[in-house]
Amino acid sequence: MSTAAIPETNAPGFRLDLWWIPRAIVLGLIAFAIFGPLTNLLLWTVAEKWYFPHTLPLEYGFSYWGRVFSPRGxxxxxxxxxxxxxxxxxxxxxxxxxxxxxxxxxxxxxxxxxxxxxxxxxxxxxxxxxxxxxxxxxxxxxxxxxxxxxxxxxxxxxxxxxxxxxxxxxxxxxxxxxxxxxxxxxxxxxxxxxxxxxxxxxxxxxxxxxxxxxxxxxxxxxxxxxxxxxxxxxxxxxxxxxxxxxxxxxxxxxxxxxxxxxxxxxxxxxxxxxxxxxxxx
The missing domain is CATH 1.10.3720.10 (MetI-like)
Incomplete structure (x- = not known):
């Protein structure tokens, strides 16, 4: 069986960089820490009905916006x-x-x-x-x-x-x-x-x-x-x-x-x- 088609990992110019994995994990955690609460905030602004244990709102709408900007709000x-x-x-x-x-x-x-x-x-x-x-x-x-x-x-x-x-x-x-x-x-x-x-x-x-x-x-x-x-x-x-x-x-x-x-x-x-x-x- 010929081995000519098998790439050599030690060949010049080829380097397997695994450092992207921990860096990607850290960046993902930072992004979640920043944008997770913001996403939750935005969902609450349009949630008509949302309670535990549901992950997402059950109903969406803008009735609370009208309530906030009403004269009594x-x-x-x-x-x-x-x-x-x-x-x-x-x-x-x-x-x-x-x-x-x-x-x-x-x-x-x-x-x-x-x-x-x-x-x-x-x-x-x-x-x-x-x-x-x-x-x-x-x-x-x-x-x-x-x-x-x-x-x-x-x-x-x-x-x-x-x-x-x-x-x-x-x-x-x-x-x-x-x-x-x-x-x-x-x-x-x-x-x-x-x-x-x-x-x-x-x-x-x-x-x-x-x-x-x-x-x-x-x-x-x-x-x-x-x-x-x-x-x-x-x-x-x-x-x-x-x-x-x-x-x-x-x-x-x-x-x-x-x-x-x-x-x-x-x-x-x-x-x-x-x-x-x-x-x-």
């Missing part, structure tokens, strides 16, 4: 309040972060690292006891249950992203460009407005998006400071989920998910590596 009011609060939080955060970020990036301030670290303090403590005391204080001064009170609470967390990214964005702009504008007669304010600010704009846009998304998803501060007078999407999501109404909860979660995914794509487009390399420096 409070979805439109919650969506409007959430967008309003998030937009105002961005305005307040950037109004403080732009001068602070510019000063931290350009000036040789004493204790600069300590100042940057101070903006992380709101993230260092558990939210629950902090917001309980803030709610008590706001109740005494008339800010509890108001849009202004919720915006102030959200801005304390938004400043973390706003200041750090704004500092990195201004640090990524070559100071010599601003000095060149000053050397041909531009004042400090004009050089900042026409040279530094446009060049730092992509980083500031990314900062604004992070603050917007943080505010949009904030639950604890919205609950203790805003509820029940200020209805917001995270509060509607919590109420529906706690009541076992998974269709309404899933639809609300989808409303929160869509802008998050869209804005993160924008962040990936504008927040370049030269800006990220300046964070914390």
């Amino acid at each position: 409070n979805a439109m009011e919650s969506l409007t309040n959430s967008i309003l609060v998030a937009s105002l939080t961005v305005v307040v955060s950037l109004a403080l972060a732009i001068p602070a970020g510019y000063a931290l990036a350009r000036l040789r301030l004493p204790f600069r690292a300590a100042i940057l670290f101070a903006f992380l303090i709101p993230q260092a403590f558990p939210n629950l006891p902090v917001y309980v005391n803030i709610a008590r204080l706001f109740y005494e001064i008339g800010l509890n249950g108001t849009i202004a009170g919720v915006v102030l609470v959200h801005a304390t967390h938004g400043l973390v992203y706003a200041v750090w990214i704004a500092t990195a964005a201004f640090a990524a702009v070559d100071a010599e460009l601003e000095q060149a504008a000053r050397s041909i007669g531009a004042g400090a304010l004009r050089a900042f407005r026409e040279v530094t600010l446009p060049l730092a704009a992509p980083g500031l846009l990314a900062s604004a998006i992070f603050v917007f998304l943080e505010s949009l998803d904030e639950f604890t501060g919205s609950y203790f400071v805003g509820a029940p007078d200020v209805n917001m999407l995270p509060l509607l999501l919590y109420t529906a989920g706690a009541g076992g109404n998974y269709q309404v909860a899933s639809i609300t979660a989808l409303l929160l998910l869509i802008p998050s995914v869209g804005f993160m794509l924008v962040v990936e487009r504008f927040l370049k590596s030269d800006v990220l390399s300046k964070v914390g420096h």
Whole structure:
């Protein structure tokens, strides 16, 4: 019997690579961990009837969408309040972060690292006891249950992203460009407005998006400071989920998910590596 037709595995140019098997398994598990919950979320948004032990919904439809967006569903009011609060939080955060970020990036301030670290303090403590005391204080001064009170609470967390990214964005702009504008007669304010600010704009846009998304998803501060007078999407999501109404909860979660995914794509487009390399420096 001739052996000429039998391939030799040790021949040059032929190598059996079995490493694709564990890599494929790992990638499959990661994909399942990411897209499995999202698929379950999407199924719940169109499930009319779904209960154990059935793997898939028994009936599909959009009746719960109509219920969510009905006048009694409070979805439109919650969506409007959430967008309003998030937009105002961005305005307040950037109004403080732009001068602070510019000063931290350009000036040789004493204790600069300590100042940057101070903006992380709101993230260092558990939210629950902090917001309980803030709610008590706001109740005494008339800010509890108001849009202004919720915006102030959200801005304390938004400043973390706003200041750090704004500092990195201004640090990524070559100071010599601003000095060149000053050397041909531009004042400090004009050089900042026409040279530094446009060049730092992509980083500031990314900062604004992070603050917007943080505010949009904030639950604890919205609950203790805003509820029940200020209805917001995270509060509607919590109420529906706690009541076992998974269709309404899933639809609300989808409303929160869509802008998050869209804005993160924008962040990936504008927040370049030269800006990220300046964070914390």
